[in-house]
Amino acid sequence: MVIYSKHMFRYLMSKCIPYITLLIFLLIPSNTYAIQKKVYQVTDAQQLFFNSSSQVLWYTFVHIPWKSGRVVISSDPNGENPAAIGPLFGVYANGSNSEKFVFDADCGQVKMPPLDITHIMGPMYSGGGGGDTSLLIKYYSNFCSGEKIYVEGVKKFVFNIDPLYIVHFDDFEISNAPFLDLPWDYESDGNIFQEVALTMTSYFDHEYPLLSISMLNEPVQANSSIIPFYSNKQFINLSYTEHDGYDFAYASGARLGDSVLAAAPGTATYRYDKWSGNAILIDHGNGYQTRYYHLSEQDLVLKDKNKSIAVSDRQQIGRIGFTGNVLPVGAAGTHIHFMVIKDKDENGNFDDNIPDGLVDPFGWQGDGEDPWESYKFEYNGKSRIGAKSTYLWKNNLSSARKTLTPIGASILDSGANVTAIFPKDAVKNDVFLDIATIAPIVRVLLDDKIQTNIRSIGNGVKIIASDVFGNLITKFTKTYTIRFALDPLQFLRFDKNSISIYSRSDGAANWKMELSTTDLETGVVETAVDHLTEFAVFGKYLDTIPPVTKMTFESGKLEFLTIDEPADDSIGVAYTYVKIGNDDWQLYKNPIEVNGSDKYEIQFYSADFDGNVETIKSEIINKKQPTTSTPTPITNSKQLTSDNQQPTTSTPTPITNSKQLTSDNQQPTTKNKQLTTSIPEVKGLTTNKDYVVKTKPKIWLKILSIIIIIIFIIIVIYGYKIKKNNFSPLKNLLK
Amino acid sequence: MKNIKVSKLSFTLIAFVIIVLISLQLLNGLKIKNNQVPRKSTNKQVSYTSKSLGVFFTAPEIAKISENINTITIDINDEVIIISRSASYYDNVQEHVAYLEELNNYTFDKKEKVNENILMTRLGDMTMYFQKIGDYVFSISTDYTDLYEDLESISYSLK
Numbered sequence: 001m002v003i004y005s006k007h008m009f010r011y012l013m014s015k016c017i018p019y020i021t022l023l024i025f026l027l028i029p030s031n032t033y034a035i036q037k038k039v040y041q042v043t044d045a046q047q048l049f050f051n052s053s054s055q056v057l058w059y060t061f062v063h064i065p066w067k068s069g070r071v072v073i074s075s076d077p078n079g080e081n082p083a084a085i086g087p088l089f090g091v092y093a094n095g096s097n098s099e100k101f102v103f104d105a106d107c108g109q110v111k112m113p114p115l116d117i118t119h120i121m122g123p124m125y126s127g128g129g130g131g132d133t134s135l136l137i138k139y140y141s142n143f144c145s146g147e148k149i150y151v152e153g154v155k156k157f158v159f160n161i162d163p164l165y166i167v168h169f170d171d172f173e174i175s176n177a178p179f180l181d182l183p184w185d186y187e188s189d190g191n192i193f194q195e196v197a198l199t200m201t202s203y204f205d206h207e208y209p210l211l212s213i214s215m216l217n218e219p220v221q222a223n224s225s226i227i228p229f230y231s232n233k234q235f236i237n238l239s240y241t242e243h244d245g246y247d248f249a250y251a252s253g254a255r256l257g258d259s260v261l262a263a264a265p266g267t268a269t270y271r272y273d274k275w276s277g278n279a280i281l282i283d284h285g286n287g288y289q290t291r292y293y294h295l296s297e298q299d300l301v302l303k304d305k306n307k308s309i310a311v312s313d314r315q316q317i318g319r320i321g322f323t324g325n326v327l328p329v330g331a332a333g334t335h336i337h338f339m340v341i342k343d344k345d346e347n348g349n350f351d352d353n354i355p356d357g358l359v360d361p362f363g364w365q366g367d368g369e370d371p372w373e374s375y376k377f378e379y380n381g382k383s384r385i386g387a388k389s390t391y392l393w394k395n396n397l398s399s400a401r402k403t404l405t406p407i408g409a410s411i412l413d414s415g416a417n418v419t420a421i422f423p424k425d426a427v428k429n430d431v432f433l434d435i436a437t438i439a440p441i442v443r444v445l446l447d448d449k450i451q452t453n454i455r456s457i458g459n460g461v462k463i464i465a466s467d468v469f470g471n472l473i474t475k476f477t478k479t480y481t482i483r484f485a486l487d488p489l490q491f492l493r494f495d496k497n498s499i500s501i502y503s504r505s506d507g508a509a510n511w512k513m514e515l516s517t518t519d520l521e522t523g524v525v526e527t528a529v530d531h532l533t534e535f536a537v538f539g540k541y542l543d544t545i546p547p548v549t550k551m552t553f554e555s556g557k558l559e560f561l562t563i564d565e566p567a568d569d570s571i572g573v574a575y576t577y578v579k580i581g582n583d584d585w586q587l588y589k590n591p592i593e594v595n596g597s598d599k600y601e602i603q604f605y606s607a608d609f610d611g612n613v614e615t616i617k618s619e620i621i622n623k624k625q626p627t628t629s630t631p632t633p634i635t636n637s638k639q640l641t642s643d644n645q646q647p648t649t650s651t652p653t654p655i656t657n658s659k660q661l662t663s664d665n666q667q668p669t670t671k672n673k674q675l676t677t678s679i680p681e682v683k684g685l686t687t688n689k690d691y692v693v694k695t696k697p698k699i700w701l702k703i704l705s706i707i708i709i710i711i712f713i714i715i716v717i718y719g720y721k722i723k724k725n726n727f728s729p730l731k732n733l734l735k
Numbered sequence: 736m737k738n739i740k741v742s743k744l745s746f747t748l749i750a751f752v753i754i755v756l757i758s759l760q761l762l763n764g765l766k767i768k769n770n771q772v773p774r775k776s777t778n779k780q781v782s783y784t785s786k787s788l789g790v791f792f793t794a795p796e797i798a799k800i801s802e803n804i805n806t807i808t809i810d811i812n813d814e815v816i817i818i819s820r821s822a823s824y825y826d827n828v829q830e831h832v833a834y835l836e837e838l839n840n841y842t843f844d845k846k847e848k849v850n851e852n853i854l855m856t857r858l859g860d861m862t863m864y865f866q867k868i869g870d871y872v873f874s875i876s877t878d879y880t881d882l883y884e885d886l887e888s889i890s891y892s893l894k
Contacts, residue, residue: 198787198804198805198820199822199870199871200821200822201821201822201823201824202821223840224839224840224841225839226839228805229804230803230804230805230806231803231806233817235819236835236839236841236858236861237819237821237835237863237865237874237876238819238821238874239821239834239835239838239839240835240838240839241838241839241840248822249822249824250822250824250870251822251823251869251870251871252822327824327834327837327838328824328825328830328834332824333824335824365804397804430784432789466789468784468789468790468791468894469789469869469894470789470869
């Protein structure tokens, strides 16, 4: 019986393995990819003059962060059209001696077709190894004379070249991680996300968002109602059927002329039509695009349909208006229409995902299945199905709102570890408290002056109080206690006598010191106040002076000495970075021996453990003579260094987060010591910088799949042998 | 002897299952019957403050009130009144309702102005009160004719 069971098992395994394999493949979470088009402008149309002394008419460097995806050179931002390039064109990856592509245009008689240069991308021109690539673009005369023209009476030979773009079709993993914020400046009105996120005039209709497509109509049973994200019930009293986004207007604090902000970083383009009015579209590089409609003419970040521009998170991209089709007509209908599109077919084009790629940034929170996700329809000769909506807001919708009753309450904000303790009868009626943690304050403004030596200790807190009618309450009838519970170790780098709670009323820039008590042993700082809105603990920082680095060059060796003043308060130098000539920046540890040519530019800077970063200094050394030159502070080198006309590479800027600059004198205060490498600024070059490009599917998934396939093959062969031997487990069982 | 024992056991089990099923059916029947009894009108009202929508209203004491995102559900004996909120472009509730009719492709069967801020409407079995409060329009609606009185009273008390 045991033998029969064994045979039966083998027999069944041989039959079932293909299905098991298929099932495992289906169960393995598949990573989806999308393509984002990143455009780098090399040059506008221009005239290149022939200079008999040099074959090179013009050249430039373009730095491309590249890991994968096709790269094309063409005369248009879509990578589709040929370009006039003069007589001869060359593109070199990572230097002129490396992998290259040269196009001979027969003395300018023919145009260069769109040029696919993917094979030369990547470090060491590996053609697929991944990594940033510096492309050297060169236009040559190739001994052709060009068109003869007279400039101020002087005869010159000229070649007309077309605009040139490098188009990177970057493929990357689609991410459904929350990344959006509301598209207007609600915070400057003293609001928090939870207060305004649900103040829309119109909802996304989950049954069904077909508004943008005039050829498609909702089924009759759905064409007078909407299904909002939070219910599977049809509402006829909400606005409005077929709507494919959210409208925010006056009630949200989104008023005529207010700033419209990028909901997340990305690449912005402009569009205008009679329905949307002025519209900005932002590709966020994660498979999602956001659109902002009805913007006014004022302060549009871009108004050229053929260009794109990189925008940062919360950057102003326009102002709220009423262009296009709005109801009520005119200024009364002022609102911002905000919509989100998913690149479902992963081709980098979002237009072809309307309507089936339209998603609700609030996700689907109703009972049962999202009707839009399962809606099947035909459009443009293609069978389609609605998209799955996932919650895409960075902030949680569930409100941090708490109720304060006349009985009193002790309310904790865990983000800042702050407790607000309200006594009995601090309020006469119920009051809603919206509490939010705020990040450490970087620019502390006291009496209209930025205090560079005063810094935040830990997070702060913002408390907004309102009655049931929405009226703001800024004062209470009794004082209450604000208590920060900090880690005493956080006080170490501060003057102990200076630690205090500071407050700022709603919308004010200046902070005001509150009479506080500080327990240095427990870390508790508290004060009694009767008002709101923002509270933070500040103190005088002991060391706000960056270190000073001096360089010496003797016997062919470079040495650096760094002094961090004031010596009493310093906790030491964290690092020194050095750049020799065109080499990369290196961490200085020991004296550096300098070989090679006689003359070098040396750049260097240091930072201390308090996060004070020295401005980059530059010195020229001459191996024949000891250096005596005075250090020249520089911030970003992009000039040609010598007579041989080779452009320098860019220098890292010694800051880690531009938001953390403390004052007008641009002294960084961050303690983060990582370096970021800047992208060279080439005139006329548009770069898209702020993308996180995700890696391809995990290797273990591939290995697992291979193992399963191998097991499957072995068992099939074994099963075949059993069959060949005329073995039937069933027959044996019945014997 | 053994067979007889098995038969007895089977019989006992089957009987037990039948008894359980009959009991459940009876209980269900009682519940249905109980629902069919008209609700006795009660004047006792309780006040309720909505945290999420920022409004106050009174409802019958027996009502079970729950809040979802932008919606309050008032359950009175398994029949519901729903309050929902929407921001409005308009200064008066009549214009807001006309805007809804235009965009949602329907016309209310009945529209009756209760006062400057409240409009009563009817569409099929659904009765709906629209009330303008600040920049928002609240709609208080039900499909249940039994609840018309409660609907009216809740609408009037909404602040």
